[in-house]
Amino acid sequence: MAAVIDVRDVSIALGGHPVHRGLSLSVERGEVVALIGGSGTGKSVLLREIIGLLRPQAGRIELFGQPVVGSTAKQMNALRRRFGVLFQDGALFSSLSVEDNIATPLFEHTDLRRDTCRRLARLKLALVGLPPDTAHKRPSDLSGGMRKRVALARALALDPELLFLDEPTSGLDPISARAFDSLIKLLADSLNLTVFLVTHDLDTLYSIIDRVIVLSNGRVLGSGTVAELKHIDDPWLNDYFAARAQDGETLHGN
Amino acid sequence: MTEARAHFDDAQGALVASGAWRADSAAALPNLAGKSVRILDGAGVTELDTNGAWLLLAAVRPQPDDPLPELRTFQPRHLDILNLVARHRAATAAEPAPRRLGLLELMGRKTLSTGAHIVGLLDFVGRLFVEVGRLLGHPREWRWREFGAQMGAVFAGAIPIVIGMLFLLGVVFAYLLGDQAQQYGANIFVVDGIMLAVLREVSPVIVAVLVAGRTGAAITAQLGTMKVTEEIDAITTLGLSPLAVLVIPRMIALILAMPLLVFIGDLAGLAGGMLVAQQQLDISASMFMDRLGDVIRLKTLVVGLGKAPVFAVFIAMIACRMGLAATRDARSVGANTTSTVVQSLVAIIILNAIFAVTFVRLGI
Numbered sequence: 192m193a194a195v196i197d198v199r200d201v202s203i204a205l206g207g208h209p210v211h212r213g214l215s216l217s218v219e220r221g222e223v224v225a226l227i228g229g230s231g232t233g234k235s236v237l238l239r240e241i242i243g244l245l246r247p248q249a250g251r252i253e254l255f256g257q258p259v260v261g262s263t264a265k266q267m268n269a270l271r272r273r274f275g276v277l278f279q280d281g282a283l284f285s286s287l288s289v290e291d292n293i294a295t296p297l298f299e300h301t302d303l304r305r306d307t308c309r310r311l312a313r314l315k316l317a318l319v320g321l322p323p324d325t326a327h328k329r330p331s332d333l334s335g336g337m338r339k340r341v342a343l344a345r346a347l348a349l350d351p352e353l354l355f356l357d358e359p360t361s362g363l364d365p366i367s368a369r370a371f372d373s374l375i376k377l378l379a380d381s382l383n384l385t386v387f388l389v390t391h392d393l394d395t396l397y398s399i400i401d402r403v404i405v406l407s408n409g410r411v412l413g414s415g416t417v418a419e420l421k422h423i424d425d426p427w428l429n430d431y432f433a434a435r436a437q438d439g440e441t442l443h444g445n
Numbered sequence: 446m447t448e449a450r451a452h453f454d455d456a457q458g459a460l461v462a463s464g465a466w467r468a469d470s471a472a473a474l475p476n477l478a479g480k481s482v483r484i485l486d487g488a489g490v491t492e493l494d495t496n497g498a499w500l501l502l503a504a505v506r507p508q509p510d511d512p513l514p515e516l517r518t519f520q521p522r523h524l525d526i527l528n529l530v531a532r533h534r535a536a537t538a539a540e541p542a543p544r545r546l547g548l549l550e551l552m553g554r555k556t557l558s559t560g561a562h563i564v565g566l567l568d569f570v571g572r573l574f575v576e577v578g579r580l581l582g583h584p585r586e587w588r589w590r591e592f593g594a595q596m597g598a599v600f601a602g603a604i605p606i607v608i609g610m611l612f613l614l615g616v617v618f619a620y621l622l623g624d625q626a627q628q629y630g631a632n633i634f635v636v637d638g639i640m641l642a643v644l645r646e647v648s649p650v651i652v653a654v655l656v657a658g659r660t661g662a663a664i665t666a667q668l669g670t671m672k673v674t675e676e677i678d679a680i681t682t683l684g685l686s687p688l689a690v691l692v693i694p695r696m697i698a699l700i701l702a703m704p705l706l707v708f709i710g711d712l713a714g715l716a717g718g719m720l721v722a723q724q725q726l727d728i729s730a731s732m733f734m735d736r737l738g739d740v741i742r743l744k745t746l747v748v749g750l751g752k753a754p755v756f757a758v759f760i761a762m763i764a765c766r767m768g769l770a771a772t773r774d775a776r777s778v779g780a781n782t783t784s785t786v787v788q789s790l791v792a793i794i795i796l797n798a799i800f801a802v803t804f805v806r807l808g809i
Contacts, residue, residue, distance in 0.1 A: 285774030297496075301468045307500075310537040311468065314499050317533035331773045349468060350494030381529050382495065383522065 194253075195220050195353055195385045196241060201250030202409075203236065210236050211247070212409035220352075223379055223386040225396055228406030229427050234389045235279075237406070238357055241387070242276055243267055254353070272300055274353040275346030279361060281338040283330035289316070289341050290326040296348040315344040320374060336367035340374070347378070354379070356388035360395055368392060372399050393434070449473040449497070450489075451504075458482060459517070460505055463489025466497025474504045482506075487519035498523075498530040499537065509534040569766040573696075576688040588694045595698035599660050603706055606659070607652055611643070611710040614651060615717025618642055623726045632726040635718070636736040643714035644741075644749045650797055652706045653756035656699070657789035661764040664695055665785040668768025669778035677769065687769065696761040703757035704750045711749065744809060752800055759792040 194217035201214045210233040218224045228234050239245040241252055243259045252259040257270055283292050293312035297303060303311070313326050319340040330338060339359065346354060359375065360368035376399040379386050390396065396403055396417055403420055405412040405428060413423045421432055449470035451462040460482050464473075482505040487493070505514050513531055516524060546554070580586055622638045668691060671677050680687050715737070722728040728736075767781040767788070 286776030297468060301471075303468060303471050306539065306542075307471065307503075310503070310539065311496055311499055313537045314495065314530065314533055317536035318495065318529075323536040329774065347495075350496050381525060 194218060195222075195255060196387060197251075197253040197256075198237075198241065199251040199253075201237075201240065201247045201252060203233075203240065203245070203247045203249075205236065209409055211240075211250075213250070214406075214410050216404055216411050216414065218385060218387055220385055221383060223376070223399055223401045224388070225400045225403045226387070226389045226406065227391070227396070227403060227431070228412075232406040233409065234406055235357060238355060238387075238389055242274065242355055243271070272349055273351055274355060275349070275351040277339070277342050277346045277354070277356045277359060279357045281330070281342035283338060283342055283345070285330050287330075288326070289328050289330065289333070292330065292341060293344045293348050296345065300349060312344070312348065315347050316341070318347065318378065319344045320370075336363050336371065339363065339371060343374070343378075347382075350382070351384070353385045353387070356386065356390075358389055358391065360390065360392045365394075369394065369398070375399060393431075451475055451501075453477060453480060453482070454486075455480075457484055459484035459486045460501070460514075461486040461489070462501060463487075463491075465492035466490060466501060467492065467494050468496035468500075470497055471500050474500065477504055482514055484515045484517050485519075486517045487523055488517075490519065490523055493519075493523040493526055495526060495530050498527045499534070502527065502531060502534060503537075507539075509536075509538050565770060566762075566766055569769070570762065573688060573692065573762070576686055577693065580689055580693065586689060588690055591690065592694040592698055595695050596702060598663070599656070599695075599698045600702035600705060603655065603659060603702070604709060606655060607706050607710050608713040610651055610655065611648055611713040612717040614647055615639060615643055615714035615719075616721050617717075618647070618714075619718035619721035620725065623721060627726065632722075632728060633732070633736055635722055635726060636728070636733055637740045639715065639718035639722075640737060640741055641745060643718070644711050644745050646749075646797075646801075648710035648714055649707050649749045649752040649756065650793060652703065652710045652753065653760065653793045654790060656703060656706065656757070657760050657764075657793065658786055660699065661760045661785050661789045662782050664761070664764035665768040665771075665782045666778060668765060669771035669781055672769065672771045673773050673775070673778060692761075692765040692769075695765060696758070699757040699761040700754045703753035707750055707753040711746070748800075748804060748809060752797070755796060755800075756793055759796065760789045763788045763792065 196216070196218040198214060198216050201211050202209070203211045214237070226234050226237065236245060240247050241254070241259065246260060250260075254270055255273060257266065259267070259270070262270065283289075284295065287295070290309050290312050293315050294305075294308040297308035297311055298305065301308070309326075313323060316323070316326055321337060321340050321344070325333070325337065325341070330341065333341065343356075343359075356375070360371055363371060372395050375386060375388075378384060379399075388395075400417070402414060403417060404414045405420060405423070405425075407425065407427060412425060412428070413420055417432075420428060449462070449464040449466045451460055451473050453459070453475050454461055458481060460475075460477070462485070464470075485501060485505055502513070506512075516527055519527065619635060619639050622635045623632065626632055626635050626638075668677070671691075677687050677691075680690055719730055719733045722733050723730060764785045767785045771777045771781045
């Protein structure tokens with residue numbers, strides 16, 4: 192089966208500083224893939240390149256077999272309907288109610304009546320596990336975890352096949368973070384989604400991820416399950432997994 | 446991708462769907478009014494997402510809590526999605542359209558919100574006085590650095606546009622006055638007219654309008670955004686007063702900058718008038734200056750300059766108060782910025798009218 196995301200030899204320099212140097216990766220349909228890497232290794236930059244917000248200086252990026260770089264605005268819009276993005280802080284429209292936030296993609300991209308769009312928005316709200324009375328609240332009235340869920344519902348509004356998540360659990364308490372993880376897993380399974388997420392959260396990696404891709408020095412350092420990655424000898428990666436091991440020990444100590 | 450289709454099979458009471466069912470497939474639904482659908486048949490459905498599933502279910506069972514019809518010959522994964530949607534359908538009941546407000550109710554709400562706004566403004570003014578009083582006792586807490594930065598932005602940044610605007614207005618006034626005066630051979634009186642118009646009315650009002658649009662809007666947008674990003678809360682938490690740190694330096698900068706800008710505007714307006722007088726009315730620059738020296742009175746200049754700080758107080762108070770009154774969303778920052786400009790302009794016009802009447806009554 193063709194790859195859903197295919198990145199080939201992508202290079203980009205921002206402010207004269209090279210971020211990616213011939214980076215290549217691909218994601219198959221139905222996979223839940225996490226992208227990890229130290230601060231400043233260009234995880235978010237890569238995400239922005241894949242969704243077409245940033246243009247790489249060299250290389251090729253394809254989504255569903257269609258090029259992202261060099262496609263016309265019309266082609267790009269058709270492509271955009273097939274993926275949803277959850278931004279780091281939710282990026283909800285602060286002037287709209289929760290319901291209208293979720294319904295916005297439906298308002299813009301379908302011919303449905305507005306009240307039908309709103310009812311579909313409330314379906315998405317129920318799917319991400321929020322009570323119906325959230326629908327008429329403002330984003331500023333919600334907690335961080337609820338805002339992320341609303342943003343996820345908006346990303347799912349058009350039932351995309353592919354979901355991009357930028358640090359989905361950052362800023363959430365551990366309980367909300369785990370609940371969010373299992374929600375992503377549940378939706379990915381039941382809606383047959385491909386999920387590509389950027390994360391720092393080791394618990395996310397251990398619980399819901401099929402495959403991890405590690406970025407280092409502008410390239411892909413390795414890719415595989417968490418167990419496979421532990422065999423790679425890299426100082427950052429060793430530290431990264433060691434942090435978790437110590438965590439475990441203190442937990443037992445207490 | 447095959448297009449979505451659906452037809453109603455009367456014999457079996459079945460809605461037979463086929464093709465790809467997504468959010469934009471709603472148009473393919475047949476009219477089911479008055480028909481009782483017992484079976485939903487999905488043998489020909491090639492794709493189904495939650496939006497498509499909801500549309501199908503809503504078509505055959507308009508009430509979310511009605512029992513499901515028999516789901517026949519759907520592919521297993523489509524059946525999973527239908528069941529998932531069916532479980533969450535209770536949340537999607539149709540809601541009555543929001544009630545439209547009547548004229549009376551709208552007026553009532555507007556009156557209440559205006560009342561609340563005035564109370565808020567009075568509250569703000571009160572706090573400001575208390576804060577100024579406190580600062581008078583603690584001169585070390587004045588924020589001179591912030592004041593300097595504001596002075597640069599409010600005063601230095603506004604000089605070019607003030608000169609440009611007032612110069613052109615001087616030109617226009619001299620031209621129109623000159624046109625009339627020439628018919629009576631009263632060319633030289635154009636100098637009196639321009640001097641009075643520019644110094645007393647045009648320069649103070651136009652400069653105030655410019656400052657309201659330029660600086661007032663900027664202050665509201667800046668303070669509003671600081672409110673959104675919780676910077677104001679951070680200032681309070683650090684034991685500082687947002688009034689002392691943000692509002693008072695801006696206010697003093699405006700109060701000092703406005704008369705200076707008005708004076709610059711006076712010079713630019715007179716220069717514009719002088720240019721036209723020379724070109725059109727044969728009044729040379731030295732004649733213009735001579736006449737100006739004869740007719741100018743200190744009180745004319747002072748009346749113009751004296752209005753400026755009063756305008757400044759109102760612009761600064763409205764702009765700061767609207768900035769701090771922003772709620773934590775982008776729209777409120779925009780709405781409050783607009784409101785600042787409107788309120789400031791109204792205040793300037795009203796104040797100017799009050800000044801004009803007062804000065805006439807007092808014979809100034």
